[in-house]
Amino acid sequence: MEFKEAKDQFLQTWGALGSQWGINKTMAQIHALLMISPDSLSMEEVMEELQISRGNASMNLRGLIDWGIVYKEYKPGERKEYFKADQDIDSLARKIAIERSKREIKPALRVLADVKNFDDNPSNEAQKFKMKTEELYEFVSKADTMLGKIVNQKENWITKTIIKLMS
C-alpha cells in the first residue's frame, strides 16, 4: 500500500471507530490527522487534508481543545493558529475516559440514585423494580469507579492494568 492510500485508510478507520464509540467522526479524524503529522497544522491544512468546511473544522477543533487533547500553537511571526495533538496515547485515553465519566455516567448515576428511592409499595412489580434499579446503580457506579482506577495510574496504564489482572 502507498503512503497516501494508507494514510486515508487510517483516517477513515479511526473516524469510524470513533463514531462507534460516541466520538463524532470528524473530531476523531482531525485528531488522528494531527496525531500523525510531524508538524502542527493550520485550520486550512486540516480542511484541505480532510476535505471539510471551515465551520466544521472550527467547531471540531474547538471540541478537541475542550476535551483537552489538542492545543493551539502560535508560530513566531505568523498570525495563523496552528493545532497540535497531545502525542501521548495513554494520556489521550485517560482524558477521554474522565470526560465521558463526567458528562455521561455521573449524570445518569444521579438519576438512578433518585429513581431507586421511589415511594415503595409492596407489589411484586415494585419490589422487582427496586431490586433491579439497585443492582444497576451498583453496577454502573462500580464500572465508573473502575474506569477511574484504571485511568488514574500516571503512565502506561493499559500495560500496568493487564499485568495486574494477570497476577
Place this chain on the structure above:
Amino acid sequence: MEFKEAKDQFLQTWGALGSQWGINKTMAQIHALLMISPDSLSMEEVMEELQISRGNASMNLRGLIDWGIVYKEYKPGERKEYFKADQDIDSLARKIAIERSKREIKPALRVLADVKNFDDNPSNEAQKFKMKTEELYEFVSKADTMLGKIVNQKENWITKTIIKLMS
C-alpha cells in the same frame, strides 16, 4: 416519586445511556423493561409499555436475541412468544463487551495492522505515520485484550477487578 413515574424515568435514562454508548435507544429501553419485569412480556406488552410500533419492537427484540441477552419463552397452551431478559447484570455486560469487541474492535484492528505495513519511504511524514500507527495498533490491541481479561472472570468481575486494581 411514584412507582409509575420512577419507572418511566428509569426507562428514559437507561435508553439515553445506551445511545451514548452506541446501543440504540429502543433496544436499551426494551432490555431495561424486560429486566425489571417480574414476568416475561409479549411483544404487545412491550409495544404498549414503551409506546412503540410493532415493527420497531420486532426488530429490536430480534437484535437483543442476537446479542444473546434476551430469550424467547413459550407459555404452555399459548401461541404467543414471550420475552425474558438475562437477569444477571455481569453476564449482560460480559456479553455486550464480547460482541462489541468482535463487531467493532477486531475489524478495526485488522485495518490498522494492514495500514501500518504500508510501503515505507524515508520522509519525515511517513516515518511519523509508521510510528503512530504502530503505537495506536498496540494501544487498541491492548485495550481489547484488557477488555477480554476483565470480562473473562466468571462472576462479579467488576468487584473482583476493582479489588485487583487496589491490591
Place this chain on the structure above:
DNA sequence: ATAAAGTTTCAATAAGTATTGAAACTTTAA
C-alpha cells in the same frame, strides 16, 4: 482608524439513523 487576515457562529441543508405501518409471510388449530 482601517483593512487584511483570520476565526467563530449559526441558519439552512445534507446525511445518517430510527421508527412506523401495512403487506407478506409463517404457524397452529380446527
Place this chain on the structure above:
DNA sequence: TTAAAGTTTCAATACTTATTGAAACTTTAT
C-alpha cells in the same frame, strides 16, 4: 385446507446529528 393469530420485512417517513457556507466578529499591522 383454511382462517385466525402471530411475526417479520421493508419502503416511506420522521427524527437526530453533522456539515456547509456566508455573514459577523476579532485581532493585528500599518
